[in-house]
Amino acid sequence: MTDEKRQTGRKAPAAGPELDRRRLLKGALGTAPLVLSLKARPALGATQCTVSGLLSGNLSGPQVTCEGCTPGYWKNHPGSWPAPYDPGTCTPGHGKACNGVGDWSGGSRFGDVFGAGGLTHFTLSPATLAAIGGNIHNLTLMQVLWLGGDEDPFKLGAHAVAALLNAAHGGVSFGYTPGEIIDLFNSGYATDPEGTKAGFQLLNE
Numbered sequence: 001m002t003d004e005k006r007q008t009g010r011k012a013p014a015a016g017p018e019l020d021r022r023r024l025l026k027g028a029l030g031t032a033p034l035v036l037s038l039k040a041r042p043a044l045g046a047t048q049c050t051v052s053g054l055l056s057g058n059l060s061g062p063q064v065t066c067e068g069c070t071p072g073y074w075k076n077h078p079g080s081w082p083a084p085y086d087p088g089t090c091t092p093g094h095g096k097a098c099n100g101v102g103d104w105s106g107g108s109r110f111g112d113v114f115g116a117g118g119l120t121h122f123t124l125s126p127a128t129l130a131a132i133g134g135n136i137h138n139l140t141l142m143q144v145l146w147l148g149g150d151e152d153p154f155k156l157g158a159h160a161v162a163a164l165l166n167a168a169h170g171g172v173s174f175g176y177t178p179g180e181i182i183d184l185f186n187s188g189y190a191t192d193p194e195g196t197k198a199g200f201q202l203l204n205e
């Protein structure tokens with residue numbers, strides 16, 4: 001009998017993929033206190049597709065694959081966007097692919113979805129601002145996905161957009177509603193942008 005078993009009367013947990021997964025998730029979310037402090041919804045936590053559910057690692061429950069898609073997926077698959085969110089129209093210049101802020105026009109505006117206050121998170125370059133007509137309020141969800149790193153600190157905006165689309169897509173097992181994703185962004189972009197992004201990233205990837 002091992003010393004640990006004698007002291008506790010219980011068998012020591014076996015090392016393996018589930019234990020490694022739990023340690024990895026705990027380490028990854030050490031910087032995300034804001035997201036982790038949100039109340040868990042038992043019905044969704046049971047499917048392990050919330051931040052709380054992913055951390056709990058309920059080994060006795062059914063193993064559910066959480067299906068969040070990354071910002072990279074959503075910016076390259078505009079035809080998969082769920083209603084009511086509109087990716088806009090691809091209008092590439094000089095025969096190139098639609099792979100930049102200026103290549104997209106129209107579509108759902110970030111400020112209309114997440115609120116105008118959230119636009120203060122972004123630091124647009126003069127070139128990007130010119131590409132969207134000189135007004136940050138014109139910035140669309142698709143354009144946020146194409147912003148450079150300095151313009152979208154921690155890539156929080158991109159991960160918030162991806163989380164929103166994951167939540168709205170009927171065929172994705174995600175664990176949050178679009179309204180909850182919007183609330184998470186608005187409660188964290190100013191006070192804990194890095195932690196909020198870490199929570200979204202865990203869900204999206």
